Amino acid sequence: MNARRVTLYRDDSTAQVIYTDVKTLFWTANNTVLTVARYVGEGPEHFYVHWPRERFCWFRDDPVVAPEKPAVQP
Secondary structure (H helix, E strand, O other): OOOEEEEEEEOOOOOEEEEEEEEEEEEEOOOOEEEEEEEOOOOOOEEEEEEEHHHEEEEEEEEOOOOOOOOOOO
């Protein structure tokens, strides 16, 4: 699972909205709604969060790097 972290900067507040465990994000409704797909738990299930373009100024999409697994000692 290659999760991402998306940070939305709202236009009506200084507070940021941060979504973790993001599967993907894409534009819908003729590029007027940002749709964020988030994982539910550890499986492949996901749900959608919809943000109209006029509700935020910009967003940042960051990959989440998984920590390296330690080498197995024989």
